[in-house]
Amino acid sequence: MNLTQEDWVSRLEADDKSVxxxxxxxxxxxxxxxxxAINIDxxxxxxxxxxxxxxxxSKNYYVYCRSGARSAKACEVMNSLGFENAFNLLGGIIEWEGEVE
Known part of the structure; x- marks a missing residue:
């Protein structure tokens, strides 16, 4: 599922099973x-x-990449492997306004 940054963050913050x-x-x-974040290339x-x-x-995955294209593909792969909740960050990290470490 593709989510705007605002929706991605609000779901993430309210989710006790988030990765x-x-x-x-x-x-x-x-x-x-x-x-x-954990990294899997x-x-x-x-x-x-x-x-x-x-x-x-059983966890919920909040997935991102540079621009949102690879992470969208990753979410498709995850869904095909039986993951029910994989959320793609639209715009990726290049449009990210939150914290970065």
Missing amino acids: ILDVRTGAECDEGVIPN IYEGQGFITKIEALDK
């Missing part, structure tokens, strides 16, 4: 990440799928 997932490359993450192909399959499907 923030950054699907960018390690080099991109070195430039800054949303606090508490979507460009890892099968490695990405293997790592995603190991995640807890």
Whole structure:
């Protein structure tokens, strides 16, 4: 599901089963990440799928990338693997107005 930054943040803050997932490359993450995000690089192909399959499907995933395109694809992959709640941050980190570490 695609969410605006405002909706993504409000859902995230009210969610006690949330996991923030950054699907960018390690080099991109070195430039800054949303606090508490875990990184699984979507460009890892099968490695990405293997790592995603190991995640807890009962959690709710708040997914982002640089602009929102890769994270939208990641949400599609997650849905196909049985994850019911994967939320894509529209605009990605380049439009992010919140904290970065």
